[in-house]
Amino acid sequence: MNESRGPWYLLTGVVIGLALGLLYAWLIDPVAYIDTAPDTLRPEFKDHYRSLIALAYQSNPDLGRARSRLALLGDERPAFELGAQAQQVLAQGGSQQEARALAQLAAALGEAPHAADEPANSPPASSNGESPSPGGDPLPSATPDERLAVMSPTPPPAASATPLATFTPRVALLQPTPGVAFVLRERELVCEENFTAGLLQVEVVDRNRQPLPAVRVDIAWDEGQEFFFTGLNPRRSPGYADFRMAPGVLYSLRVGEGGEEVNEIAVPQCETADGFSAGGWKLVFAEP
Amino acid sequence: MRSGRLVWFLISIALGVAAGLAYGWVFNPVQYVNTTPDSLREDYKTDYVLMVAEIYEGDGSVDLAVKRLQLLADDAPLRIVQRAIITAQELDYSNRDLDRLGRLSLELQNWSPEAEELQP
Numbered sequence: 067m068n069e070s071r072g073p074w075y076l077l078t079g080v081v082i083g084l085a086l087g088l089l090y091a092w093l094i095d096p097v098a099y100i101d102t103a104p105d106t107l108r109p110e111f112k113d114h115y116r117s118l119i120a121l122a123y124q125s126n127p128d129l130g131r132a133r134s135r136l137a138l139l140g141d142e143r144p145a146f147e148l149g150a151q152a153q154q155v156l157a158q159g160g161s162q163q164e165a166r167a168l169a170q171l172a173a174a175l176g177e178a179p180h181a182a183d184e185p186a187n188s189p190p191a192s193s194n195g196e197s198p199s200p201g202g203d204p205l206p207s208a209t210p211d212e213r214l215a216v217m218s219p220t221p222p223p224a225a226s227a228t229p230l231a232t233f234t235p236r237v238a239l240l241q242p243t244p245g246v247a248f249v250l251r252e253r254e255l256v257c258e259e260n261f262t263a264g265l266l267q268v269e270v271v272d273r274n275r276q277p278l279p280a281v282r283v284d285i286a287w288d289e290g291q292e293f294f295f296t297g298l299n300p301r302r303s304p305g306y307a308d309f310r311m312a313p314g315v316l317y318s319l320r321v322g323e324g325g326e327e328v329n330e331i332a333v334p335q336c337e338t339a340d341g342f343s344a345g346g347w348k349l350v351f352a353e354p
Numbered sequence: 355m356r357s358g359r360l361v362w363f364l365i366s367i368a369l370g371v372a373a374g375l376a377y378g379w380v381f382n383p384v385q386y387v388n389t390t391p392d393s394l395r396e397d398y399k400t401d402y403v404l405m406v407a408e409i410y411e412g413d414g415s416v417d418l419a420v421k422r423l424q425l426l427a428d429d430a431p432l433r434i435v436q437r438a439i440i441t442a443q444e445l446d447y448s449n450r451d452l453d454r455l456g457r458l459s460l461e462l463q464n465w466s467p468e469a470e471e472l473q474p
Contacts, residue, residue: 075359075362075363075366076362076363076366077366078363078366079362079363079364079365079366079367079369079370080366080367080369080370080373081370082367082370083366083367083368083369083370083371083372083373083374084370084371084373084374085370086367086370086371087370087371087373087374087375087378088374091374091378099386099389099390099393100393100395101393101394101395101396102386102389102393102394102395103386103394103395103398104394104398106386106387106388106389107388107389107390107391107394108387108388108389108390111389111390111391111425114391114425115391115402118402118405118406118409118422119405121405121408121409121412121413122404122405122408122409124409124412125408125409125411125412125413126408126411126412135401135405138398163413
C-alpha cells in the first residue's frame with residue numbers, strides 16, 4: 067500500500083525544506099545590512115557623504131585625504147560628480163557654502179595632478195596590527211570590499227581592518243580674496259561652428275592670470291537674476307563658468323562682490339556663409 | 355521500510371534547504387545597494403565622524419555637527435563621537451585627528467537636545 071505512493075514524498079520534502087529556508091531567512095533571521103562600504107549608500111546619502119567630504123576639505127585642505135574619501139564612493143568621475151552636485155544644490159536653493167565647497171573641491175581635483183595623491187590607489191594596510199605609514203592620516207580602505215559586508219543579526223565587534231594611511235603632499239588651493247572687485251580684462255566675440263548658441267563664457271583669473279575657482283558670478287536681466295560659481299567645470303578650467311543666454315534679452319553681469327558691472331550683453335549675431343547665426347561671448351575677469 | 359522512507363524524506367528536506375541557501379548565497383547573492391550610513395563599517399563610521407569634526411573645526415556649529423552625527427546611529431551624539439575616538443585610537447589615527455575628535459566630544463558634553471530646540 068505504502069509502496070504505491072511513489073516518490074512524491076521526496077518532492078514534498080524539498081518543498082518543505084525550501085519553505086523552511088525562506089521562513090528562516092525572511093522572518094526569523096532576516097538580512098541585516100551591517101559593515102557596508104560608502105559605495106553602497108543610497109544616492110541621497112552618497113550626496114550627503116560627498117558634501118561632507120567637500121566641507122571637511124574646506125576646513126582641512128588635504129587633497130589626498132579628500133581624494134581617498136571620494137574613492138570610497140566609487141564615482142567614476144569624482145570632479146564631475148562634485149560639480150554636478152554643486153549645480154544641483156544651487157538649483158534647489160540649497161546652502162551656498164555647501165555648493166561653494168563642492169565647487170572648490172571639484173576645481174582642486176581638476177587642477178591637481180593625480181599622481182601626487184596616490185593613496186586612493188594604495189593597497190590597504192595589513193590588519194595584523196601593523197601601523198600605517200608614519201605621519202600618515204588614517205582613512206578607511208579606498209577599495210571597498212563587498213566580502214566585508216556580511217549578513218548577520220548580531221553586529222560583530224569593532225572592525226579591525228587597519229585604515230589606509232594617506233601620505234599627502236599639500237596642494238595649495240587657489241582662494242579668491244573675499245570682497246575682490248574683479249574687472250573685465252577681455253571681451254571676445256565667439257563665432258565658431260558647432261558653438262552653443264548664446265553661450266556666455268566667463269573666466270576669472272587672479273593677478274598672475276591663474277584661474278580662480280569658487281568665485282560668484284551674478285547675472286541679471288529684466289525679468290530675473292541668477293548666480294553661479296566658477297570651477298564647476300574643472301576639466302575646462304578651474305576659473306571657468308558659463309551661462310546660456312536667451313535671444314533678444316539684455317544681461318548685466320558682475321563677478322565677485324562689488325566687481326565691475328558689464329551691461330548690455332546679448333546674444334551676438336555671427337556672419338556665416340549662409341547668412342547669420344547666433345554666437346556667444348567670452349569674458350575674462352581679473353583681479354585689479 | 356517505513357523508516358527508510360522517513361530518512362529519504364528528511365534528506366529531501368535537507369536538499370531543499372541546501373538548494374535555498376545555494377540560490378541565496380551563490381546564484382543570487384544579496385546585492386548591497388541603497389544602504390544607510392548607520393550600516394557602515396566601524397572604520398568608515400569613524401572617518402565619517404572625523405569629517406564632522408573637521409567641519410566643526412571650520413564652522414563651529416555644534417547643531418549642524420549633531421544633525422550630521424544623527425545619521426550614523428540612534429545613539430546620543432556624544433556616544434557616537436566617543437566610540438569613534440576609541441576606534442580612531444585603535445586604528446592609529448594621528449594626534450591631530452584625535453584632537454579634532456576630542457574637541458567635538460568636549461563640545462557635545464555641553465550640548466543637549468533641549469538647547470537645540472530652543473534655537474530660533
